[in-house]
Amino acid sequence: MPDRPPLAGRTALLLRSADRAGPTLAELAARGAATVLCPLIDVELxxxxxxxxxxxxxxxxxxxxxxxxxxxxxxxxxxxxxxxxxxxxxxxxxxxxxxxxxxxxxxxxxxxxxxxxxxxxxxxxxxxxxxxxxxxxxxxxxxxxxxxxxxxxxxxxxxxxxxxxxxxxxxxxxxxxxxxxxVDAPADPARRLAAPGTGEPQPDLGPAELAAAGGVPDAVQAVLLTSPSIVRRYLALAGDTPAGIDGIAIGDSTAAEMRRHGWEPAAVAVLPTPAGLADAWEHAVRHASPPGS
The missing domain is CATH 3.40.50.10090 (Rossmann fold)
Structure with missing residues (x-):
């Protein structure tokens, strides 16, 4: 029988803006993973x-x-x-x-x-x-x-x-x-930059709900962090670095921001793309220490 894909049955928390989340959601779904979307930042003119x-x-x-x-x-x-x-x-x-x-x-x-x-x-x-x-x-x-x-x-x-x-x-x-x-999500509707002609996925949580969950919604095993500003906003809402879940950084600057807050990334993407993020999470899963080790 083929090996079970590393991300199958797992769930990640994705914090990037809704207009940029679609490709990452699709990449993770193709690998058998679920995603909880909670946009924390947005962009505007x-x-x-x-x-x-x-x-x-x-x-x-x-x-x-x-x-x-x-x-x-x-x-x-x-x-x-x-x-x-x-x-x-x-x-x-x-x-x-x-x-x-x-x-x-x-x-x-x-x-x-x-x-x-x-x-x-x-x-x-x-x-x-x-x-x-x-x-x-x-x-x-x-x-x-x-x-x-x-x-x-x-x-x-x-x-x-x-x-x-x-x-x-x-x-x-x-x-x-x-x-x-x-800016913190949501942006000013009059100045917001959204991908023209494309639909946006609906968020599963808002920032207030994420804060109420202590930054870790039920069933989440990883947080995907796609910019230094997202790291800062997430930790401000969570109140502390989360225990027991993997923090996956999209690149070196995001990883550096995590470390400045005492949070060692479980993995850092080689390329800042949806596939790069998913590959990094797979790497973290494969190299995780088994329970009790």
Missing amino acids: PEDTTQFDDGVRRLLDGGFDWLLLTSRSTVQALCRRAAELRQAPAGAPDALDVPPATRVAVVGEATAAAAADAGLRVDFRPVHDHSARGMLAEWPQQDRPSAGTTVFMPQADLAAPTLADGLRAWGAEARVATAYCT
Whole structure:
């Protein structure tokens, strides 16, 4: 008989925003696992988009050599502001009319897919390390932005300066603008960035219900943590690091935030994707110490 899949019959707590949860829910279901969805954070446009809008206008006018994208939410924010600035009719396609001479770099698979959906051609993305560090390390030296090169970097309000500092060290002019803000769920409906044209799964719990459960709903064996801000919000609601369940981090920065709070990850995903998260959880299950050991 075939071996029982490692995640079959297990349940994970997923804390990412509802519009981004679907692929992870599907990945875990395909491996026989159940999921309790409780979005803790959301994303929305900044209250003041003046700086961002200036960059978007310059981008659409061909004023940058490179557009650097580090998340799907960034692509969504660019499409939304571009449409509003050019007063596109309601229901117009979410596409970015970026001049062909502007090259595009992305951080990983999900961002590349969002860029492609927006009609962009991706010229560079790291193969091995889908992070700011990976982009800087894997960018071919002969092709990287250098002195005299202009780069537009719309990003989250919480983004670290790693990438901008690296580009400036190469001599490039890195124009950074806040494209979206990470907030406690739910976001302001008027500014919320949701995946256009796609349905969202309904949450199983709200933050207050999660807090009432001490951060660990019944039947949950693992918590899937997909950003440092989610780690902070979860621990604020839970009151302490949870005992007896696996904390699975989507990447190094999330794992580092867990450790800052005295919580050692059971596993860290090699790639920040739904499959990467599921693989990491499987690794933790396979390498768990048997009862009584």
